[in-house]
Amino acid sequence: xxxxxxxxxxxxxxxxxxxxxxxxxxxxxxxxxxxxxxxxxxxxxxxxxxxxxxxxxxxxxxxxxxxxxxxxxxxxxxxxxxxxxxxxxxxxxxxxxxxxxxxxxxxxxxxxxxxxxxxxxxxxxxxxxxxxxxxxxxxxxxxxxxxxxxxxxxxxxxxxxxxxxxxxxxxxxxxxxxxxxxxxxxxxxxxxxxxxxxxxxxxxxxxxxxxxxxxxxxxxxxxxxxxxxxxxxxxxxxxxxxxxxxxxxxxxxxxxxxxxxxxxxxxxxxxxxxxxxxxxxxxxxxxxxxxxxxxxxxxxxxxxxxxxxxxxxxxxxxxxxxxxxxxxxxxxxxxxxxxxxxxxxxxxxxxxxxxxxxxxxxxxxxxxxxxxxxxxxxxxxxxxxxxxxxxxxxxxxxxxxxxxxxxxxxxxxxxxxxxxxxxxxxxxxxxxxxxxxxxxxxxxxxxxxxxxxxxxxxxxxxxxxxxxxxxxxxxxxxxxxxxxxxxx
Amino acid sequence: xxxxxxxxxxxxxxxxxxxxxxxxxxxxxxxxxxxxxxxxxxxxxxxxxxxxxxxxxxxxxxxxxxxxxxxxxxxxxxxxxxxxxxxxxxxxxxxxxxxxxxxxxxxxxxxxxxxxxxxxxxxxxxxxxxxxxxxxxxxxxxxxxxxxxxxxxxxxxxxxxxxxxxxxxxxxxxxxxxxxxxxxxxxxxxxxxxxxxxxxxxxxxxxxxxxxxxxxxxxxxxxxxxxxxxxxxxxxxxxxxxxxxxxxxxxxxxxxxxxxxxxxxxxxxxxxxxxxxxxxxxxxxxxxxxxxx
Numbered sequence: 001x002x003x004x005x006x007x008x009x010x011x012x013x014x015x016x017x018x019x020x021x022x023x024x025x026x027x028x029x030x031x032x033x034x035x036x037x038x039x040x041x042x043x044x045x046x047x048x049x050x051x052x053x054x055x056x057x058x059x060x061x062x063x064x065x066x067x068x069x070x071x072x073x074x075x076x077x078x079x080x081x082x083x084x085x086x087x088x089x090x091x092x093x094x095x096x097x098x099x100x101x102x103x104x105x106x107x108x109x110x111x112x113x114x115x116x117x118x119x120x121x122x123x124x125x126x127x128x129x130x131x132x133x134x135x136x137x138x139x140x141x142x143x144x145x146x147x148x149x150x151x152x153x154x155x156x157x158x159x160x161x162x163x164x165x166x167x168x169x170x171x172x173x174x175x176x177x178x179x180x181x182x183x184x185x186x187x188x189x190x191x192x193x194x195x196x197x198x199x200x201x202x203x204x205x206x207x208x209x210x211x212x213x214x215x216x217x218x219x220x221x222x223x224x225x226x227x228x229x230x231x232x233x234x235x236x237x238x239x240x241x242x243x244x245x246x247x248x249x250x251x252x253x254x255x256x257x258x259x260x261x262x263x264x265x266x267x268x269x270x271x272x273x274x275x276x277x278x279x280x281x282x283x284x285x286x287x288x289x290x291x292x293x294x295x296x297x298x299x300x301x302x303x304x305x306x307x308x309x310x311x312x313x314x315x316x317x318x319x320x321x322x323x324x325x326x327x328x329x330x331x332x333x334x335x336x337x338x339x340x341x342x343x344x345x346x347x348x349x350x351x352x353x354x355x356x357x358x359x360x361x362x363x364x365x366x367x368x369x370x371x372x373x374x375x376x377x378x379x380x381x382x383x384x385x386x387x388x389x390x391x392x393x394x395x396x397x398x399x400x401x402x403x404x405x406x407x408x409x410x411x412x413x414x415x416x417x418x419x420x421x422x423x424x425x426x427x428x429x430x431x432x433x434x435x436x437x438x439x440x441x442x443x444x445x446x447x448x449x450x451x452x453x454x455x456x457x458x459x460x461x462x463x464x465x466x467x468x469x470x471x472x473x474x475x476x477x478x479x480x481x482x483x484x485x486x487x488x
Numbered sequence: 489x490x491x492x493x494x495x496x497x498x499x500x501x502x503x504x505x506x507x508x509x510x511x512x513x514x515x516x517x518x519x520x521x522x523x524x525x526x527x528x529x530x531x532x533x534x535x536x537x538x539x540x541x542x543x544x545x546x547x548x549x550x551x552x553x554x555x556x557x558x559x560x561x562x563x564x565x566x567x568x569x570x571x572x573x574x575x576x577x578x579x580x581x582x583x584x585x586x587x588x589x590x591x592x593x594x595x596x597x598x599x600x601x602x603x604x605x606x607x608x609x610x611x612x613x614x615x616x617x618x619x620x621x622x623x624x625x626x627x628x629x630x631x632x633x634x635x636x637x638x639x640x641x642x643x644x645x646x647x648x649x650x651x652x653x654x655x656x657x658x659x660x661x662x663x664x665x666x667x668x669x670x671x672x673x674x675x676x677x678x679x680x681x682x683x684x685x686x687x688x689x690x691x692x693x694x695x696x697x698x699x700x701x702x703x704x705x706x707x708x709x710x711x712x713x714x715x716x717x718x719x720x721x722x723x724x725x726x727x728x729x730x731x732x733x734x735x736x737x738x739x740x741x742x743x744x745x746x747x748x749x750x751x752x753x754x755x756x757x758x759x760x761x762x763x764x765x766x767x768x769x770x771x772x773x774x775x776x777x778x779x780x781x
Contacts, residue, residue: 037734037741044727051717051724051764054773065772082715183713192710241495243502243618252613255503256510262503264495272621297628297708308710356494406710413706420699427692460688 030097031104039094053078102173115151115158119439119454125482131444141474162435165458172426178419186412188213198402202227226284233401235351237271278403310404314348317398340392342372434462508552513608515545520605523598535594549577560619563632569615576607582643592670596650630704638697644690649754651683718777721760728753
C-alpha cells in the first residue's frame, strides 16, 4: 500500500467516481498479503507499547511512581492500551484483513488449477522401452505410489499426492478468524468478580458488574439462583529444608570449584504449602445441585459460571491477657495490642505435612509472630499457646480459613478452543505433512526415449530425493531400465 | 534414614550437580573461544574442535539434567536456574542435530555456544540452585507440555537465527568465488533454506505453546489471556515469525527483509524468555509469571 496510491485515492474520493471506487480499493488492499505484513508490523509494535507501560495502573499512580511521557500516556490511553480506541482500531483492521484474505482464499480453492506448459526438469532418465509403453509404465508406477492425476491435457502430465496443502493453509487462517471471534465474545460479554466464602456462611453469586453488551440494559448481572457453601478448606504442606547458598558471585564460583561446601538447614517454620482445596457445594431450593473439591487448575463449572479457587484468607482469634473478649486479626498482617507494641503475624499453618523423611502427620496449627520493629527470627505461636510481648500475653485461641474465589462468565472460551484446535491441527499438518506434485514427460524427439521429471514438495516431511529414488526403483521393477541423466 | 543423613545426602547431590554444571559451562566456554578463533582465523581445525567440545558439553549436560530430574522428582524446568540450564542444553542439542548435514561448516555454532555459555553462567552466578517443591499453580499436566514445547521452539529459533546470521555474513565473502568457512557458492542457498525449514518446524510448536499457555491460564487464573508482559512478548514473537513466513511468500521480500524478520523473531524470543523479566523489573511492571523470574 504505497503512500502515493493512498494520496491518489484520498484525493479522488471527493468526487463521485472516487466514492464508488474507494470500497473496492479498500477491499482489494485488505485482501493482499502485503497489507497483512504492514498490519502485523503495527500489531507487533502496539503489543510492545503495552509491555512498556504498566497496564491497569491509574494515571495518578503512574505519575507518583515517576512515570514519564505523561502527555502521550494520557492522550493514547497507554495505561489501558489493550482496550484503548487506538488498539481496538488496529485490531479491527487486522481482523478485517484476515477475514477478507480467508474469504478470497476460499473462493480461490474452487478455481480450476492451471499448470505451466513447461517445467524445469528436476531429474531425467534414459528409457529402454518405446515412448507409448514408457508413458504407460511411468503413470502406472506413479499410481502405484499413490499419486493421482491433476492434469493430463498438456505435454507434461501432472500428478500429485499428499495432504491438500491449500485447504490446510486456508483452514488455519480460518481457525484464527474463529479464535478472534471467541476473543470478541469475551470482550463483549465476559465479566468476572471475586468473593470470599467463609465456612458456614453460604453466599449467592451476586455480581456487581456485567459484560460490556449486557451493561446496555442492566447495571449488574442477575444473582445466581443457587448458594455456594464452603464445607471444608484443606491445606497440605511439605517440609522444605532451606539451602544455605551465598549471594556473592565469587563464593558461588568457589562452591562450583569445590573450594567451599554446601549445606541445607531445617528452620522452625519450613513448611511449604504444596496444595490447598476448597470443598464446595452448590445448593438450590434446599437440594445440593453440585459438589466439588476445587483447587487451582481444577475449577467448578456451574450454570455458565466457572468458579476458581484463587487463594485463602485466615482470621485469627486472639486472647489478650486472658480477657475472654477475643480479638480478630488477619494472618499476614499487623495487629496493635492494647498498651503494647504492634506485632506482625505470618501465614497460619494448619493441616497435614509431609516431613523430609517422608512421614505424613497432622500438626498443631501455628502462626509466626514477631514485634513489627524487631529484626530477629519470629516466634512460633501454636493453637492454644501464648507468647508474651511487652508483658502482654497473647494466646492463639482459634482461627477460621476462608476461600477466596473468583467467578467468571465467558461465552468466548468454547469458541476460542474450537478455533484453536483447528489452527493447531491445520498448522501441524500443513507444516509437517508431506505433499508432492510431480510433472513428467516422455520424449523421443531425438530418437532416444527419455523421461523428464519435475518435482515440487510442500511440508517438512516431504523428501524430494527419496521420491525420485523410489520412482527409479519402481521403473526398474517394471523392467523399463531407467538410466539417470545428469541434473540439468 | 535420620534427618541429618537426608540433608547431607541432598547437599552432596546438589554439590555434585553444581560441579557438573560448572564443567558443562567450561566446555561451552572453550567451545565459544574456539568458535571465535574459527571466525577470525577461518581455520577448519578450530571449528572442528569447537564442535567436538560442544558435543562433550552437551552429553554431560544431558546427564546433569537427568540427575536434576531424579533429584527433584519432577520436570527440570520450574525455577529460572533450571530453565536456563534446559534452554542451553536444548539449544546445543538442536544445533548439533541440525548441523550433522553440513560437513566442515562451524560458523553457526558461535552464536549457539555463546548463548549456551551465557545461559549457564547466568544460572550459576545469579540464580539459586535450591530445589523447590512444585507450587500449586504449576501442578498441571499443561506445565510439562507448555514449557517443553516453548523451549523446543526456542531452541529451533536459535539455530535458525544462527544459520541466518552466518548466511548474511558469508554471502558477501563468497562473491570473490573462494570457499569461505567451509561454504561453497553452490551450497549457500540450500544452507540458507535450513533457516526457513527450522522456523517452519518451530512455528507450530510456538503456536501450541501459546495455546497451551492460554488453556492453562484459563483453568489456573480464571482467564485465558491477561496481557501479562510474558504473554504479550510471546505473542510478539509469534507475530514476528508470522511476518517472516509471510514475507517469504512475497518475491520482493524473500531476501534481506525476511532475514531481518527472522533475526528480529530470535531477539523477541530472547525477550520473551529473559528480557521481559528485566523489563518488568526495570519499569516496575507486575508479572503473573513470577515463578519464572
